Amino acid sequence: MRVVITGMGIVSPLGKDLEAYWHSLISGYSGVSLINSCCLNQLNCHFAGQILDLNIETFFNSRQLRRMDRFCQFATIAAKNAYLDSGGDFNSNPKENTGVIFGTGIGGISTWDNNLMQDSDPDSDPGMNAFTIPRIMNNAAAAQIAMQLNLRGLNITVNTACSSGANAIGMAFREIRSENLDSIICGGAEAPITPKILKAWDILGVLSKENTKNAVKPFDKNRAGFVLAEGAAAIVLESLDSATRHNRKIYAEIIGFGSNCDAHHLTSPAKEGQAKAIQLALHDAGIKANQIDYINAHGTATKLNDHVETKAIKKVFGKYAYDIPVSSTKSMLGHAMGASSAMEIVATALSVENDVIHPTSNYQNPDPECDLDYVPGKARPKTINHAISNSFGFGGSNAVLVVKKWKT
Amino acid sequence: MENLKKTIIKIIAKELDVPQRSIKDDTSIQEDLGADSLDAINIVMAIENKFNIEIDEDMLMEFNTVKDIVNRLSTIVI
Numbered sequence: 001m002r003v004v005i006t007g008m009g010i011v012s013p014l015g016k017d018l019e020a021y022w023h024s025l026i027s028g029y030s031g032v033s034l035i036n037s038c039c040l041n042q043l044n045c046h047f048a049g050q051i052l053d054l055n056i057e058t059f060f061n062s063r064q065l066r067r068m069d070r071f072c073q074f075a076t077i078a079a080k081n082a083y084l085d086s087g088g089d090f091n092s093n094p095k096e097n098t099g100v101i102f103g104t105g106i107g108g109i110s111t112w113d114n115n116l117m118q119d120s121d122p123d124s125d126p127g128m129n130a131f132t133i134p135r136i137m138n139n140a141a142a143a144q145i146a147m148q149l150n151l152r153g154l155n156i157t158v159n160t161a162c163s164s165g166a167n168a169i170g171m172a173f174r175e176i177r178s179e180n181l182d183s184i185i186c187g188g189a190e191a192p193i194t195p196k197i198l199k200a201w202d203i204l205g206v207l208s209k210e211n212t213k214n215a216v217k218p219f220d221k222n223r224a225g226f227v228l229a230e231g232a233a234a235i236v237l238e239s240l241d242s243a244t245r246h247n248r249k250i251y252a253e254i255i256g257f258g259s260n261c262d263a264h265h266l267t268s269p270a271k272e273g274q275a276k277a278i279q280l281a282l283h284d285a286g287i288k289a290n291q292i293d294y295i296n297a298h299g300t301a302t303k304l305n306d307h308v309e310t311k312a313i314k315k316v317f318g319k320y321a322y323d324i325p326v327s328s329t330k331s332m333l334g335h336a337m338g339a340s341s342a343m344e345i346v347a348t349a350l351s352v353e354n355d356v357i358h359p360t361s362n363y364q365n366p367d368p369e370c371d372l373d374y375v376p377g378k379a380r381p382k383t384i385n386h387a388i389s390n391s392f393g394f395g396g397s398n399a400v401l402v403v404k405k406w407k408t
Numbered sequence: 409m410e411n412l413k414k415t416i417i418k419i420i421a422k423e424l425d426v427p428q429r430s431i432k433d434d435t436s437i438q439e440d441l442g443a444d445s446l447d448a449i450n451i452v453m454a455i456e457n458k459f460n461i462e463i464d465e466d467m468l469m470e471f472n473t474v475k476d477i478v479n480r481l482s483t484i485v486i
Contacts, residue, residue: 062425063442130449 007086299328
């Protein structure tokens with residue numbers, strides 16, 4: 001069974017709807033901003049991809065909000081918007097053939113880590129109550145989406161760190177291809193901008209200390225690491241039969257998924273594992289390497305990632321690697337961990353639909369170790385029949401999806 | 409007794425985010441205000457903290473209306 005994208009929704013530092021997100025991406029805007037907090041003196045990185053102007057009370061009543069962590073709020077807004085975009089049915093009837101597969105890296109950490117960075121008060125009471133566990137648990141997002149839309153099919157939460165969203169979408173693709181369900185809302189959500197999480201990432205040495213809104217410079221010789229980001233992206237994947245029956249709009253088709261593990265190191269990537277994941281995805285899609293027109297990179301702007309990802313691409317594509325545009329969505333919004341790969345698949349699908357590749361922002365100085373075409377500076381028109389989106393998580397968990405232009 | 413009732417109403421209003429004036433003697437916390445088991449735990453926690461008492465599970469099950477709570481607590485805190 002063919003699997004198509006019939007709806008998408010996003011809440012991101014680059015826009016809270018698809019149109020704003022796409023416009024920001026192809027314009028090369030930055031979604032990175034200064035963190036407003038009293039705790040900054042304990043941190044080296046003072047910037048993040050924050051969602052600052054979301055009026056959350058317009059989406060949820062106070063009873064719902066008490067039960068939802070920030071990551072869960074993002075997930076539910078993105079999922080409902082994707083469902084609305086797909087023409088989904090908002091009546092109260094149970095939907096037995098629609099499921100939810102959602103990814104997150106650290107779930108309800110902002111409940112645990114004593115409020116948001118913006119509101120943090122080191123002397124405040126942790127304030128635990130009966131909602132603490134239901135807000136923290138990683139599967140709260142998938143559960144809330146199902147409850148609010150009455151979706152009674154498979155309900156799974158995926159946690160593979162920074163590839164969580166891509167693995168969630170890939171697993172949803174397989175479920176529908178196998179004809180187990182008609183449709184699945186899938187994606188990823190994260191809200192990691194909290195004092196302790198910022199400090200913990202700081203300790204790992206991967207956050208940029210540049211402290212500007214242009215701090216994330218993937219594949220650039222002067223790269224300095226990434227900044228954390230928050231938000232969610234959701235996709236409605238649907239069987240072609242169901243999409244046709246309901247006369248859905250179709251953005252693009254998912255035709256391949258490769259998922260594997262480096263089995264190498266908790267935080268260091270491995271070229272062989274990443275290359276294998278790309279090969280698995282191409283094999284699954286039944287296409288040749290030279291049919292790929294665009295690569296949406298994992299592109300974190302750490303030296304290790306940029307070098308290893310570039311080598312993995314060259315290992316799979318050989319000389320053809322130099323002909324493929326490769327761009328990094330993270331250059332503009334930072335790294336939203338479990339949500340980032342879902343945000344990047346939304347970007348990839350929009351590129352395939354519109355035949356436009358968003359740039360890698362802030363790229364100025366070529367690195368001899370990174371010698372591919374990283375689409376510096378501005379968006380580029382190109383016919384894209386097939387694209388891949390790379391996502392590589394801590395723990396060596398790699399996930400690659402193949403997106404194909406929709407043709408009957 | 410009246411002060412105890414006022415305090416209880418204040419706690420319920422805060423935990424359920426509803427106006428104090430909407431809570432009467434015979435208001436059912438579950439049926440009228442929509443509280444679920446999680447809300448009930450939070451209300452009990454707030455009462456325990458306010459009066460520095462412990463409320464056991466049996467007592468929790470007796471709590472339905474404001475009057476129930478006030479009557480039960482009046483034997484302990486007054």
